Amino acid sequence: MTLDFSAAQHLSHELFAALKPTEALFVEIASESSQFIRFNRARVRQIGTVEDTVVTLRLQSQQRTASTSFPYTGTADLAAALDHLAQLRSETVQLPLDPYLVPPTDTGSIQDTYLGRLPDPEAVVETILTPVQGLDFVGIYSGGTIARGSFNSAGQEHWFATETFCLDYSLFTAAGKAVKNSYASTHWDTVIYQAQIEGDRQQLARLEQPPRQLAAGRYRTYFAPAAVAELVGMLSWGAVSEAAYRQGGSALAKLREGATLSPLFSLQEDFTTGTVPRFNADGDIAPPCLSLIDRGKLQTLLISRRTAQEYNLVANGANRQETLRSPLLLPGTLPEQEVLAALDTGLYVGNLHYLNWSDRPNGRMTGMTRYACFWVEQGKIVAPITDLRFDDSLYEFWGDNLEALTDTPVWVANTDTYERRSLGGMTVPGMLVKAFNFTL
Structure with a gap:
């Protein structure tokens, strides 16, 4: 026990x-x-x-x-x-x-x-x-x-x-x-x-069809919640950290300097779900909900007590690494059953992997599509695709190119079992992007 x-x-x-x-x-x-x-x-x-x-x-x-x-x-x-x-x-x-x-x-x-x-x-x-x-x-x-x-x-x-x-x-x-x-x-x-x-x-039955190889370019793209979770998870690697910003390495620095994302994009830390503690290793208590980005505008970065002491700031309960512990990307209004119709013609991306920053100061991420990803025409899945690499900026796919978020967020659990079962995860909807940059 x-x-x-x-x-x-x-x-x-x-x-x-x-x-x-x-x-x-x-x-x-x-x-x-x-x-x-x-x-x-x-x-x-x-x-x-x-x-x-x-x-x-x-x-x-x-x-x-x-x-x-x-x-x-x-x-x-x-x-x-x-x-x-x-x-x-x-x-x-x-x-x-x-x-x-x-x-x-x-x-x-x-x-x-x-x-x-x-x-x-x-x-x-x-x-x-x-x-x-x-x-x-x-x-x-x-x-x-x-x-x-x-x-x-x-x-x-x-x-x-x-x-x-x-x-x-x-x-x-x-x-x-x-x-x-x-x-x-x-x-x-x-x-x-x-x-x-x-x-x-x-989806498995559709994967039996011959795959379609697409040329590099910008495609209208729907990202399922599992793929959105991978993108949001990247913010823990040098984006939402106040220390990273102070040291010149935050991917969200432009938001601090006046840039904005889409008004559809709102990100919070939400500890009300009961899947992760509000306290950190130093005993600091985070508020039940902490707004990080509200309708595209930066509200705060994550500030640990150590960072607060170093830069004479007020801590907000962040852990020492200043990473996301229980993020919630607020949903939109696109019904889940209407995703393919809203996409019309473009890519349905079920999963992503191998994500990294390609240009962190400008918020550019790179990675690969994975598993069940499909080419869609006129709201119908036509064929699976061969894997594609992407390289795009969060200031674009969460900015002017963000067209819609689904109305039903999904909890994507942290599945790591290194040393012990991990706590928490993130709650995210699916998202529809007008144009997303695939490089090869």
Whole structure:
């Protein structure tokens, strides 16, 4: 089981009691109880559960800081935790001074627990595989409870726990073409899942047609939510960060200087969904909703307390990396069922990958189309396409070329499982762009 609040609180209090008068300590908890199932050819390849808790200690002393992480199973590991604290104490004296050290503060504590409705662990295999019989179905299911805690020696005690699941999968044709999709939420709904699989079947059938090779150029393009999520995710890499702007590396610098995007484009950090904690590793609390771009106009960048100290600013609860944690791209008015008719003739892009900045100061991104992408004529899918590389500026595809956003946003979960299950994701609609630049 995951470590609960009382056990985490007990651990942190024992560690705080061992501090010297000149020391301060942050205690971070990452805990989970998860079921994992890997599928191959619509059969179970691997199944099991993970019970894991990792504790991170960050000791501050004489304007220096050092940190360490270790697994923790309960009170039996308390002596080991105290040993780790002693080791940090010996390390800090050898480190240089940190001029922008963020000390612990107590501005209030929050405890949030969100209960979900996950598939029955005993029946989840049948629930997932029944709708995909006869298909080459490959994927991974992960579901269970995830908890995060942040305690500090100033008295702050944050706790967050949530129940979520994510089914990340692909359906393959005999020729190796694939439809990629995911179903993630806090509440499983078999009707929604079965409808999604049916839509995937239809796309899979279209992938059986001979692909069409398109010349480089600008095409009218619809981006499905999974593709939009890739574009929005790039903003965490040197765009929405105040530190990046101050250091001359923000892709949104032109917005600070007076440029605007389309009035259709509004981006927020939204922590009301219960999939990611509002607090960060330093214990700072973000507002439930934070407007970053409102109808094309920049409202604020993400400002961590460390950046605020360095540049004499006011922090807004951002994490130390100043990355998006729970972004929401506000929807538009285009009904999902009218997407192909609105596109008329152009590209339907289901997924993107290999994204990077090609010219960050000018907001230019590059990347590739992937999986189910199609050529559309007069509102009907004609053929799949061979992969294309794109290179275009967010000041164009989220600027004058943004024609419409769909009216139903989709939560695209963070599917990373490096070291542990990741929290959060992003909520985005699909988008229709008048002209998007494909280079080869």
